[in-house]
Amino acid sequence: MATVPKVEVGTDYKEKYGFFVPEEYVFKAKRGLNPDIVKEISWMKQEPEWMTKMRLRSLEIFRKKPMPTWGADLSVIDFENIFYYLKASDKQSKTWEELPPDIKATYDRLGVPEAERKFLAGVSAQYESEVVYHSLQEELTKKGVIFTDTDSALRDHPDLFKEYFGTVIPPADNKFSALNTAVWSGGSFIYVPKGVRVEIPLQAYFRINAENMGQFERTLIICDEGSFVHYIEGCTAPIYTTDSLHSAVVEIIVKKDARCRYTTIQNWSTNVFNLVTKRAMAYADATMEWVDGNLGSQITMKYPSVYLMEPGAKGDVLSVAFAGKGQHQDAGGKMIHVAPNTTSTITSKSISKGGGRTSYRGHIKIYPGANNCKSFVKCDALLLDDESRSDTYPYNDVDAENVTLGHEATVSKVSDEQLFYLMSRGIPRGEAETMIVNGFIEPFTKELPLEYAVELNRLIQLEMEGSVG
Amino acid sequence: MADFEIKDLRASVEGRQILKGVSLSIAKGEVHAVMGPNGSGKSTLSHTLMGHPGYTVDGGEVLFKGQNVLALEPDERARLGMFLAFQYPVVVPGISMANFLRTALNSKRGYDGKDKSKQVTPKEFRSMLKGELEVLHMDDSFLPRYINDGFSGGEKKRAEILQMAMLKPEIAILDETDSGLDIDSIKFVAEAVNRMRGPELGILIITHYTRVLEFIKPDFVHVLVDGQFVLSGGAEVADRLEKTGYSEWGKEETAQPQEVA
Numbered sequence: 038m039a040t041v042p043k044v045e046v047g048t049d050y051k052e053k054y055g056f057f058v059p060e061e062y063v064f065k066a067k068r069g070l071n072p073d074i075v076k077e078i079s080w081m082k083q084e085p086e087w088m089t090k091m092r093l094r095s096l097e098i099f100r101k102k103p104m105p106t107w108g109a110d111l112s113v114i115d116f117e118n119i120f121y122y123l124k125a126s127d128k129q130s131k132t133w134e135e136l137p138p139d140i141k142a143t144y145d146r147l148g149v150p151e152a153e154r155k156f157l158a159g160v161s162a163q164y165e166s167e168v169v170y171h172s173l174q175e176e177l178t179k180k181g182v183i184f185t186d187t188d189s190a191l192r193d194h195p196d197l198f199k200e201y202f203g204t205v206i207p208p209a210d211n212k213f214s215a216l217n218t219a220v221w222s223g224g225s226f227i228y229v230p231k232g233v234r235v236e237i238p239l240q241a242y243f244r245i246n247a248e249n250m251g252q253f254e255r256t257l258i259i260c261d262e263g264s265f266v267h268y269i270e271g272c273t274a275p276i277y278t279t280d281s282l283h284s285a286v287v288e289i290i291v292k293k294d295a296r297c298r299y300t301t302i303q304n305w306s307t308n309v310f311n312l313v314t315k316r317a318m319a320y321a322d323a324t325m326e327w328v329d330g331n332l333g334s335q336i337t338m339k340y341p342s343v344y345l346m347e348p349g350a351k352g353d354v355l356s357v358a359f360a361g362k363g364q365h366q367d368a369g370g371k372m373i374h375v376a377p378n379t380t381s382t383i384t385s386k387s388i389s390k391g392g393g394r395t396s397y398r399g400h401i402k403i404y405p406g407a408n409n410c411k412s413f414v415k416c417d418a419l420l421l422d423d424e425s426r427s428d429t430y431p432y433n434d435v436d437a438e439n440v441t442l443g444h445e446a447t448v449s450k451v452s453d454e455q456l457f458y459l460m461s462r463g464i465p466r467g468e469a470e471t472m473i474v475n476g477f478i479e480p481f482t483k484e485l486p487l488e489y490a491v492e493l494n495r496l497i498q499l500e501m502e503g504s505v506g
Numbered sequence: 507m508a509d510f511e512i513k514d515l516r517a518s519v520e521g522r523q524i525l526k527g528v529s530l531s532i533a534k535g536e537v538h539a540v541m542g543p544n545g546s547g548k549s550t551l552s553h554t555l556m557g558h559p560g561y562t563v564d565g566g567e568v569l570f571k572g573q574n575v576l577a578l579e580p581d582e583r584a585r586l587g588m589f590l591a592f593q594y595p596v597v598v599p600g601i602s603m604a605n606f607l608r609t610a611l612n613s614k615r616g617y618d619g620k621d622k623s624k625q626v627t628p629k630e631f632r633s634m635l636k637g638e639l640e641v642l643h644m645d646d647s648f649l650p651r652y653i654n655d656g657f658s659g660g661e662k663k664r665a666e667i668l669q670m671a672m673l674k675p676e677i678a679i680l681d682e683t684d685s686g687l688d689i690d691s692i693k694f695v696a697e698a699v700n701r702m703r704g705p706e707l708g709i710l711i712i713t714h715y716t717r718v719l720e721f722i723k724p725d726f727v728h729v730l731v732d733g734q735f736v737l738s739g740g741a742e743v744a745d746r747l748e749k750t751g752y753s754e755w756g757k758e759e760t761a762q763p764q765e766v767a
């Protein structure tokens with residue numbers, strides 16, 4: 038992750054840095070899901086009535102919708118045995134000593150600084166980056182950019198919030214978007230005004246508290262006309278959590294001539310079910326780019342999508358998935374061409390090792406009248422041994438004319454010729470294999486800010502050595 | 507005394523025996539040429555010497571620095587001081603030549619990520635590269651490019667020799683480094699190889715054509731036909747092939763390149 042200056046954070050940091058700290062409510066966390074719990078969450082957050090109602094309605098939808106069976110096996114999730122809302126202080130009750138040894142070892146080997154480890158491991162709720170956050174905030178405020186957590190946004194920018202929330206991904210979209218809408222907490226809210234370009238990437242790190250990495254994050258980004266923003270969430274170091282279900286929703290609106298890039302590097306501990314709905318609406322000549330890296334977790338299901346709403350809109354998904362032993366990465370992308378003269382590309386790279394499984398699942402839809410569209414899908418899978426598995430499930434639905442549709446899929450193993458070539462130069466087998474794998478995902482890595490790229494390569498090295506849990 | 511000794515080497519590919527007992531002794535400081543028509547087993551020899559997993563050793567020994575090389579992994583052979591310039595250098599996408607060269611150099615020096623004193627410094631790396639690039643008439647624009655990716659034939663072969671120059675082997679096998687090169691490229695490559703010639707380096711030049719031997723003068727020439735040496739001698743053997751090609755051994759191939767330079 039980005040190196041940021043460290044500061045001592047005392048109890049007075051709220052005054053010092055203006056950082057939002059949740060109040061200490063008296064709340065005893067309960068397992069399970071019912072209208073009372075949902076009402077309680079909303080009440081504690083002192084939300085407006087419309088949000089409480091929307092949460093309750095979403096809960097109804099969640100209950101009615103059947104569990105999706107077309108993807109990874111989700112039957113083991115027990116919804117009644119989950120805490121749907123935990124205060125930061127409850128989450129921190131773990132101690133460093135209780136952490137699984139493999140997680141600790143990985144932090145060691147990645148050289149993650151102590152304070153950061155504690156945060157990533159959920160042992161401390163606060164990551165010491167407030168200084169960076171503070172000066173960044175000043176700059177953003179000058180430009181009229183809003184960058185805050187989603188709970189604060191609902192409180193501080195109610196009209197803007199209500200105008201867009203749930204418009205890209207309505208609760209009824211799927212079972213997990215309904216669940217998220219019922220119990221969401223945390224996440225990022227970004228508004229970039231007309232014509233404003235935010236030159237440095239906004240990172241969730243800058244304003245992290247424990248809720249930010251919560252189970253049911255909700256992120257909403259609005260790029261007004263002609264604006265630009267690059268948002269980065271996650272980090273390469275494994276995030277340890279005892280919560281087994283993570284189900285985020287990310288909604289993005291990219292207006293005329295605007296461009297948004299959303300970069301994710303996620304490395305959940307391997308007990309996690311990571312079921313994420315990410316969708317953007319791109320308007321005339323707007324560009325939406327999803328750069329999505331998935332390591333870790335037990336099961337990930339994630340298909341970032343772009344609705345190309347007006348002519349000239351462009352959508353890109355570039356993703357990497359790494360599945361080790363016992364893991365299933367079911368990832369891909371969806372491009373929905375609603376308007377003519379829109380273009381999309383999906384590039385998916387996957388690596389399976391030690392019996393791990395990766396699936397590419399994609400959907401290209403071109404609506405009637407959306408003529409002259411172009412879409413290109415490329416998925417490359419690398420299998421590191423014979424027990425591992427990779428599948429592709431591409432669905433195309435084309436109802437328009439003069440459409441250019443391309444699909445390329447490759448499945449390969451680490452080539453003996455490449456391995457021999459590198460080894461013939463004195464490079465040991467393991468290192469040579471790691472180089473080849475890092476080379477394979479380079480089209481992805483090169484899109485990352487340098488410090489993330491370096492870390493991703495290092496992490497792949499650890500995964501290759503089999504030292505990561 | 508021989509520093510590198512191949513004794514009665516037999517090897518097969520996909521169940522077919524290709525090398526049928528090859529013996530050769532190389533002392534450091536010497537340049538040996540192995541010449542042979544297409545399919546005679548030249549690359550099988552080079553690959554077997556370097557330990558390509560697709561080639562099965564059926565018998566024989568290869569001794570270098572008191573070790574039976576055939577028992578070692580390719581990377582161990584390289585770290586022991588062997589080098590193979592490939593006839594067909596392999597493309598490895600996503601890894602820059604610079605990264606590759608640096609990693610190889612570090613491995614050669616025994617750097618395993620721990621003892622920093624063994625690591626090549628950026629300054630040292632740059633200055634080494636600079637000199638070698640000049641000799642080979644290459645510019646550093648190829649350093650950020652992926653390994654052999656999109657390289658022309660000539661660029662690939664020069665990049666092989668660059669790697670050799672950086673890694674400073676004691677036994678270098680050049681497998682048809684000259685084929686596909688125009689005359690200027692052959693001269694650059696030859697110049698680079700000649701600079702490396704000396705008492706610390708033994709060279710095995712594998713070639714189909716005599717031309718490269720005008721620029722890199724061999725001390726010994728061996729003719730390989732159907733997996734066996736059929737003739738060995740001094741530089742005069744190359745002159746003989748120059749005139750008659752491989753017809754003496756029933757192969758209607760000349761030893762001069764057909765293409766117009």
Ligand SMILES: Nc1ncnc2c1ncn2[C@@H]1O[C@H](COP(=O)(O)OP(=O)(O)O)[C@@H](O)[C@H]1O
Nearest residue numbers: 519520524543544545546547548549550551560
């Ligand atoms: N990987 C391989 N698979 C199958 N046959 C091979 C392979 N490599 C070499 N051969 C066969 O072995 C013989 C010798 O090939 P090679 O050593 O490449 O010859 P040269 O380099 O002298 O042209 C040829 O008949 C060739 O077809």
Ligand SMILES: [Mg+2]
Nearest residue numbers: 548549593682
């Ligand atoms: Mg050959």
